[in-house]
Amino acid sequence: MLLQTTIAGSLPKPGWLAEPKKLWAPWLLEGALLDEGKRDAMRLLLADQETAGIDIVTDGEQTRGHFVTTFIESLKGVDFEHKRTVRIRNRYDADVPVVVGPVGRGKPVFVEDVRFLRGQTKRPIKLSLPGPMTMVDTLYDNHYRSREKLAREFAAILNQEARELERAGADVIQFDEPAFNVYMDEVAAWGIAALEAAAAGLKCKTAVHICYGYGIKANIDWKKTLGSEWRQYESTFPLLARSKIDQVSLECANSHVPLELLALLKGKDVLVGAIDVASDAVEKPEQVAATIRSAMRFVPPEKLYPCTNCGMVPLAREVALGKMKALASGAALVRREIRGERSSGASSI
Helix, strand or coil, X not given: CCCCCECCCCCCCCCCCECCCCCCCCECCCHHHHHHHHHHXXXXXXXXXXXHCCCEECCCCCCCCCCCHHHHHXXXXXXXXXXXXXXXXXXXXXXXXXXXXXXXXXXXXXHHHHHHHHCCCCCCEEEEEECHHHHHXXXXXXXXXXXXXXXXXXXXXXXXXXXXXXXXXXXXXXEECHHHHCCHHXXXXXXXXXXXXXXXCCCXXXXXXXXXXXXXXXXXXXXXXXXXXXXXXXXXXXXXXXXXXXXXXXXXXXXXXXXXXXXXXXXXEEEEECCCCCXXXXXXXXXXXXXXXXXXXXXXXXXXXXXXXXXXXXXXXXXXXXXXXXXXXXXXXXXXXXXXXXXXXXXXX
16 A cells, blocks of 8 residues: 555553653653553553554553663663763753663563564564664773774674564564754764664665754754754765665654755655644644655655654653554545546546
């Protein structure tokens, strides 16, 4: 089917699981009740996606406190008790864990989540992992003292996890790399290589998500400094076009990204952000359709997947559900137009 819809990653958690509309929100349950609550939340958010008409569904990141640090919490060699303050994405300060020794993966992190989700739906499943560069940028390194060396260690760990996720039933594995929009020189020097190492050997679809961040104040303020055109993708897309990654997820809706940059991804599947996650306003299906049509000037519909700009965890649940419904409805509008045009063309022969 053309124009299959999906979401970039996170969805708002139910109010009984964690404080709504907040990043790094602490869990409101403990022990066995927390485990049960996370599974119930996955089931609930899966139902929301299916009701909305999303074609490629996710776990909504319901078992994660944060899209990066939850994975890091499971690793050896990282100290969460003595945190340091660092600048995240050159944008805002945060207290982060410290790498104090060789990093390693003791056990699978999200594999049981995929197994659970696979048992709940027949739709294709996408599972997100933090990318190596973004992991490096979300902690303090007191051991390797080299962003590249640490990224390559993380890539090997991510690859172990990704291979097990694939065996557990994931159809798409996405690596979240918002850092790719900040450290473009490092992307070229070692970022793409680390990303490919994380995805090495996978037979399922592989994706990378590169956006301008959640709809939080620090990111919104940063965007205001980027000028009338956001051209960060211009240096990264040609590198990704030559990479082994299958899909690229990016931000388009209500952004200043020149859409002609999408042409730099020739040959790749493009997950075009048609939903603005920095606004509580729910898009109309026609607005979503307009973004898709604009993207189709540079990407053939067979390679286009309507998506959200980023994760939606900071939004209210009813807003996120409305946005997913608009995404599915907007894609359906364009799908019908394409079928009509092709039927008309065939009948005139």
